[in-house]
Amino acid sequence: MSQKPVLSIKDLSVSFATEKGLCQAVKKVNFAVYEGKTLALVGESGCGKSVTSLAVMRLLPDLANVSSGSIHFNGQDLLTLNKNSMCSVRGNDIAMIFQEPLTALNPVFTIGEQIAEALLIHKRITKKQAKDRTCELLDRVRIPEARKRFDEYPFQLSGGMKQRALIAMALACEPKILIADEPTTALDVTIQAGILELMKELQKEMNMGIIFITHDLGVVAEIADAVSIMYAGEVIEEGDVYQIFENPRHPYTKGLLESMPTLQTQKGEKLKTIKGSVPNLFNRTEACNFENRCAYAKEVCRKEKPFLEEEASGAKVACHFHRTIS
Amino acid sequence: MFFYVIRRLLYMIPTLLGVAFLTFLLFTIFGEDPVRQALGLHASEEAIVALRAKWGLDQSFAKQFYDFLVQILTFDYGESFSTGEKLSDIFCGGVLVSLSLTAPPFVFGTLFNIVIALFISYFRGKSLDKISTFLFVVSMSISYLVYIIVLQYLLAYRFGWFPIQGFEPGFSSISYLMLPWFIIGLVSMGPDIRLFRTIFLDQVKSDYIRTARAKGASEPRVLFVHLLKNAMIPILTNTVIAIPFLITGAFVMERYFALPGIGDITITAINEGDFPIIKAMTVMSAVLYSCFNLLTDVLYALVDPRVKLS
Structure with missing residues (x-):
């Protein structure tokens, strides 16, 4: 090394x-x-x-x-x-993912909003671009039907899906x-x-x-x-x-x-x-x-x-x- | 959502029927004879019979109750026993005065208190937090009446900054309402801010707040976006529940500042045994309570995606 x-x-x-x-x-x-x-x-x-x-x-x-x-x-x-x-x-x-995927997501915002937020905070992009990139990310972490999931709330996802969403959020800005x-x-x-x-x-x-x-x-x-x-x-x-x-x-x-x-x-x-x-x-x-x-x-x-x-x-x-x- | 609201409105019918029946029962069976009250002990028999017929009190209980229900449905409660004014006119004037007294400090006060509570939560554990906690606990320990009497004496009587009491309709009403607004706002600060702060600090420890920070959200963004929307759920419950208390609180305010609002009208009516007004007030408060309950549930669904109204 x-x-x-x-x-x-x-x-x-x-x-x-x-x-x-x-x-x-x-x-x-x-x-x-x-x-x-x-x-x-x-x-x-x-x-x-x-x-x-x-x-x-x-x-x-x-x-x-x-x-x-x-x-x-x-x-x-x-x-x-x-x-x-x-x-x-x-x-x-430096991004982080946590132990408790069940509670780590904000219950009152959609999955898409929360992932796109990371992009909008750090990158100079439009909301539309952030949404497209978020859908790509959801797709990349193998969440099926990314476009549809974008508008879903955390309570509608299983534990594994939530952790995938959190990974997508953490990796959004590479x-x-x-x-x-x-x-x-x-x-x-x-x-x-x-x-x-x-x-x-x-x-x-x-x-x-x-x-x-x-x-x-x-x-x-x-x-x-x-x-x-x-x-x-x-x-x-x-x-x-x-x-x-x-x-x-x-x-x-x-x-x-x-x-x-x-x-x-x-x-x-x-x-x-x-x-x-x-x-x-x-x-x-x-x-x-x-x-x-x-x-x-x-x-x-x-x-x-x-x-x-x-x-x-x-x-x-x-x-x-x-x-x-x- | 639409069907839910319709269904809830339908559920209100049996509730309000029950309220109407109880009110009617209490007044006809346990209440004093309004005719005697109006005419005095030495009235002639003819006069009593005549007034009884005029007010419909000579009819059977069933007919009287039916008439009462018709009054409720048509919002036409007849005339005041004591002044003979049409009740709808009395109430329209009263509701406007009461609303202009309570609505502005309620709306702006609540918003103001939310912002202050967020600010204090930001400095949790610091001296600002501790000092404000102390001040609010002290302010909450003092009775509402003390605020009214002391401020009315000092600011209105001694310094003459505000009129002591009274009311004029139109724009000039503002000068009469300023001091009551200030007092309502001041008194709400302690309990509201303490409560909101507790709600916020409860949420600050949540995992989703840590996630929001971990993705680089600034502290104001974490507080005003992530935390506030979650905190709105308990805040809504507590605020909407407070609305009826606000109306009862207004009874006292209207009395002290001689504002001709609903509260003042009702207290006068009780003193004078003015049945139509009391009956109408009781039924209308029941309607108000039911509507605010429904409103809370609808607001829940708007704030919390997990709540589905069906």
Whole structure:
């Protein structure tokens, strides 16, 4: 990967001001997204995947605050842009699709109006041109009878169709980066496959970089080129998709992979789980975050936090014992 | 939609029949004898019989009820017992005065309050939001009557900026209506803006708002286009429901400012036992309520595509 990344995130930290105090949801996260490639951000609920992606869009909730780091896109730091310039990046250069297609569309505007809006905001075109382009897009994401669907309201579409409409909306301005926050989680498995296929196709066509957020390793294997595993707001392992699946270094990654059911799993056999739960983010300690759940934990894990170290293969892992484990 | 409205109008017939019957029953059975009230205790027997015949009170209950229904259908409620004026004339004048009193502050006030509430929602959690919340809660805790009495005393009596009370028809009515308009508007601000703000903040957290921001819509566009159209649904319910309260509120305003509106006419009629006016008022408010209910449902369908009237 010698080419220049389209988007690179350096030392990004996000904290939430809550009644119980400051909660550091994302801590010193680094990653880069390349043209035409998909980076999967993987982790369990609450590990900071979505917060990271919202920080890139600068759409964090009012309570959240980026406490450090930079988000470089197109030669500028997105964190330094003013509100108006950020609006012209959103939806135009960086677009996002969300987890809940059922509620993500505005119920009182037609599908067509909502997709055309993205075009009308960013491109200098007439309403008529926007409508034609929208119909093309609807057709492109394989929504049948695009002309007719243009005038339909979200409640008239199925979940899969809504997600397709949201993809059409996100891709309307041919963004360079698409952030997909668990886009298939709320959908049936058969529809999931169709949506993933569609995203891969469109990625090839538009040569965009995708940040794909998921906790579903099956989906990761399907779509990702590079993978970053997040745990308790930090990236603990990263590498290309083969390295992660064939040779996981971090005990957490190993645990995740082992908890997936396979065709060899016998009937009645219990699926493996990772015991314990994510540490409290309010008082971060000097210990490794995973120490309390880790089968390999030793004295040093309680005293010193491991840094993300680069291996010869180019993969990175944050574990004191990654050599001995693999 | 058309057939829905027709059907709803047909449904109103049994409701209004019920209202008419109850009103009639209450007045004929429990009410005082209007003839006695009009003529006094020492009236001669002949005079009483004559007036009874003139007002149709010597007829059977069935005939009297029938006459009442005919009055309702023809909008011809006969004459006032106390002044002998034709009721249709009294009401036409009264409705105009009442509407010119309540309609402008209602329409402009509601629009104004929506804009202010959107503005406050934009600054949610900031000091402007907190200060305004405090002020509105205080303003809501003070009785309507206090506003009327204090402002009438200060602005009209002390400073002499407005006439204290009274009314003249035509353009000069504006000078008499200014202070009442101001008070109605002022009193509506607290509850309206608090309510609208809650509705807006409820919507701000929705996923579709995040989607709109994600596609690059500016904050004013998000608020005025995406949020407002969704918020219109709860706002409509609450506003249209408030219209009857506005009319009852106007009773007090008309009384204090001596405006000859429907409210003032009705209160006078009650004091004087003027049956035709009270009967007509009761039936007409029932008609109004039913119509506003229908109007709300029709407006729903216009704002929310998920609502189909059939």
